[in-house]
Amino acid sequence: MHSIHKPFLRSSTSGALFTAACDVIPGGVNSTARAQWSGWTPYPLFVESGAGPRLRDVDGNEYIDYLLGLGPMILGHRPPKVTQAVVDFIQQRGTVFALPTADEAVLAEKIIAAVPSIEQVRLCNTGTEAVLYATRLARAYTKRRKIIRFEGMYHGFSDGVYWSKHPSIDKAGPDERPVPVAQGPGMPSGVEDNLIILPWNDPQILADVIAREGDSIAAVLTEPVMCNTGCILPKPGYLEAMRELTQQHGILLIFDEVITGFRVSLGGAQKHYNVRPDLSVFAKGLGGGFPVAALGGRREVMALVANGTVSMAGTYTANGIAVAAANAALDELAQDGLFARLYDVSDRLRDGLSAVMQEAGLPAYVVGVGPLMQVWFATQPIHNYRDAERHADQTMFRHWWEGMLERGVLFHPGAYENLFVSTAHTADDVEQTLQAARDTAAALARKA
Ligand SMILES: Cc1ncc(COP(=O)(O)O)c(C=O)c1O
Known part of the structure; x- marks a missing residue:
């Protein structure tokens, strides 16, 4: 396949800024996900500003934004009420006190009301x-040491x-029992002895490991939807099997809802799939674009934090900005009908992209739930990481990404990332996106 490469990056100023940044910032960026080795070649776009579902680069080019800061901007960029709440808090009250405010319990109550398993x-x-x-x-x-x-x-x-x-x-x-592989050098030796690495979406493999080693397993840690190898949904019954197996063996089930939380529904993926973990972790969607995260769960487990057995510290935890932002974001997200509208716009995009791929005769399909999705250039189903490695065509994805960017639609260049839809995206934005997708898919089909 030939490259459809045209000047898909229209922002030459980004290139100049990147070159200059590389001199003083390692890799020119401040996160791996923005680096060249994560797909941002020849250089990442440098941003001027964002507004609602749109993002403007430093050359004034505008994009419909499905990168959404990798998830936090679920209300779009600069959501007025969240921004105002933060500005008000800073101007009227401050930022960091190292003492509690009444607003923190107000926020905790909102999270508890929204998410079924959180006490x-x-x-x-x-x-x-x-x-x-x-x-x-x-x-x-659990007084056990291993984490799956x-x-x-x-x-x-x-x-x-x-x-x-x-x-x-x-x-x-082996596929059934992978060995732990460090992300890179520098990890203290021995950490991996506390990890069991498994393929996802296979209840029998999980059951076998728990039967053999359950007494040393403290927790099963999982995303309820696999969002870091593209988008992979749990097979029907898989999350339920996880819940049952962990419960039977005194193992805690931890849902990492950093991406799914306050996005797949107000109550996260656990509400959508009706499975209650013991502990849950949230970030991104919770703060409407401001840095805030949360760990919640059963009162009996959280009691160890309450009595100081397990210390959770941090100078900046529950700072005024984070709490004001999260309180305002959750008020926005809790509005009647908001998720129905978000799903409607998101479904239009997912169904529309599926139709585009089919009409163009491309070997691709779209997987997702609500405002979270990814296009797989593959003919076989993908249920776990090794399926993706073996069946997903990364080169096709790259051409797709370039074609869409060239036509003013932004998402991450990595096939293992996601497209995020915000409450600010409209049916018109989706229609424009689908037009870009039709043109890109036609170009891909011609070159295939
Ligand atoms: C599922 C999941 N868990 C945890 C994290 C880490 O969150 P943060 O980047 O806020 O540290 C991420 C970040 O992308 C994530 O996707």
Whole structure:
């Protein structure tokens, strides 16, 4: 296949800024997901501003934005009520006090009301922190040391879990029992002895491991929808099987809802799929674009935080900005009919993209739930990370991404990321996106 490469990157100023940034910032960016090695070649777009569902680069080009900051901007960019709440808090009250405010319990009550399994909740700043606390708490509560995590998932960048995200499968052991592969050098040795890496979506493999090693397993840590290897839905009954198996063996079930929380529904994926974990982790959608995260769950487990057995600390936890933003974001998200409208717009996009692929005769399909989706260029179904590695055509995805960007539609260049829809996207935005998709798909089909 030839490249459809045209000047898909219309922002030459981004290139100049990137070159200059590389001199003073390692890799020119401040996160791996923005780096060249994550697909942003020849350079990432440099942003001027965002407004609602649109983003403007430094050359003034406008894009319909499905990157959405990798998830936080579920209300679109600069959501007026969240922005105003933050500005008001800063101007009228302050930012960091190292003492509680009444607003924190108000927020906790909103989270508890929205998410079925949460009886108590603590705030922190990022998803990484929240997962770190969740696994520590699970080990303390169960007095066991091992955590099951699944190949292809991402749970933040802390030493304990930054393993087997996207390992090269020839180095990652057998399909049924992968070996832990560190994200890179620098991890303290021995961490991996506390991890069991499994393929996702296979209840029998999970049952077998739990039968053999259940007594040493503190927790099963999972995204309820696999959102870090594209978008992979749980097979019917899989989450329920996880719940049952963990419950039978005194293992805590931790849902990492950093992406799905306050997005798949107001109550997250756990409400959508009606499965209640013991602990849950939230970030992105919770803050409407401001850094805030949460760990919540059963009162009996959270009691170890309450009595100080497990310490959750942090100078910036529950700072005024984070709490004001989350309180306002949850008020917005709790509005009557909001999720119905979000699903309507998102379904138009997902169904529309599916139709575009089919009409163009491309070997591709779209997987997702609500405002979360990805296009797989594949002919076989993808149920876990190794399926994706074996069946997904990354080159086709790259051409698709370039074609869409060239036509003013922005999402992450990685096939293992997602398209995010916000409450600010309209049916018109979707129609424009689908027109770009038709043109891109036609170009792909001609070159295939
Ligand atoms: C499922 C999941 N868990 C945890 C994290 C880490 O969150 P943060 O980037 O806020 O540390 C991410 C980030 O993308 C994520 O997708």
